[in-house]
Amino acid sequence: MAGSQLTLTVSLVMISLFAVAILGYSYGFATDNDAALNLANDDSLSSLNVSTRSNLSTYKGESEETYRSIVNSSTGEGSDVVKTAGSFSITWGNVFGITKNIFDVGYKKIFGSGDNFGIFLSSFFGIIGLMIALYLIKTWRGNP
Amino acid sequence: MVDYLYNLPNSTDLDEISTDIITITPSLSGFFLFVVFLLFFIGGSTRQKIRTGTADYSAWAVVGSVAMWLLALIMSVRSGFIQFDWLIISVVISIGSATWFFLDRKVSEI
Numbered sequence: 001m002a003g004s005q006l007t008l009t010v011s012l013v014m015i016s017l018f019a020v021a022i023l024g025y026s027y028g029f030a031t032d033n034d035a036a037l038n039l040a041n042d043d044s045l046s047s048l049n050v051s052t053r054s055n056l057s058t059y060k061g062e063s064e065e066t067y068r069s070i071v072n073s074s075t076g077e078g079s080d081v082v083k084t085a086g087s088f089s090i091t092w093g094n095v096f097g098i099t100k101n102i103f104d105v106g107y108k109k110i111f112g113s114g115d116n117f118g119i120f121l122s123s124f125f126g127i128i129g130l131m132i133a134l135y136l137i138k139t140w141r142g143n144p
Numbered sequence: 145m146v147d148y149l150y151n152l153p154n155s156t157d158l159d160e161i162s163t164d165i166i167t168i169t170p171s172l173s174g175f176f177l178f179v180v181f182l183l184f185f186i187g188g189s190t191r192q193k194i195r196t197g198t199a200d201y202s203a204w205a206v207v208g209s210v211a212m213w214l215l216a217l218i219m220s221v222r223s224g225f226i227q228f229d230w231l232i233i234s235v236v237i238s239i240g241s242a243t244w245f246f247l248d249r250k251v252s253e254i
Contacts, residue, residue: 007249008247010246011246011247011249012246014242014246015239015242015243015246015247018239018242018246019239019242022213022235022238022239022242023235026213026217026235029217030217030220033221034221035217035220035221036220036221036222036223036224037220037223037226037228037231038220039231039232039235041228042228042232045232045235099243102239102243103243105236106236106239106240109232109233109236110233110236
């Protein structure tokens with residue numbers, strides 16, 4: 001597993017970019033070759049493609065804002081830590097949400113929409129959420 | 145006259161032979177893709193482990209699944225070679241392998 005907040009963020013973003021790239025290539029391939037089977041005909045993959053693209057676009061805007069707020073911030077004399085975790089939390093929500101969407105669609109395609117294996121997804125996102133929370137608190141407040 | 149257990153495919157056209165065989169055994173194309181994935185995944189990681197002592201399993205899973213996905217794309221051009229579900233599952237497995245790969249990277253590798 002990833003070893004730092006930056007590593008985990010980059011991992012989640014790369015997962016999203018990979019999903020967009022592979023879906024985009026599949027659509028382009030089907031259109032260029034006039035293929036009999038086109039992934040664009042699958043509703044859930046199409047909506048995943050659209051939502052991932054829009055989430056990535058939002059993520060880009062918010063990460064720019066985060067960057068700007070970090071470079072514009074100042075550390076006063078005698079202060080040790082910032083009062084809120086806001087500057088860390090902005091860029092996290094989106095990438096976590098994108099990964100969750102990707103997994104949700106993939107899970108439904110393989111296991112169906114029944115709830116027999118639901119505990120697998122719940123546990124996986126539980127542990128990812130816990131990792132994010134621990135990385136945040138570790139980055140913000142030091143070792144818990 | 146030999147009594148076959150299945151209907152013999154029409155052997156006048158190469159494409160027809162393939163589509164007839166796949167019509168008789170619909171899971172054939174899916175298992176063909178699965179074998180391609182396992183060939184890269186098990187073959188690659190085993191050889192790497194023999195050579196270097198360790199194997200990058202997630203990277204080989206990505207290589208295998210991308211190879212499988214590209215073959216599935218090529219097979220999807222003509223109808224009858226592959227079922228739509230197999231194409232979707234090949235994409236889903238590729239994204240799943242990539243998720244494993246990117247979460248598996250160490251601090252020094254990304």
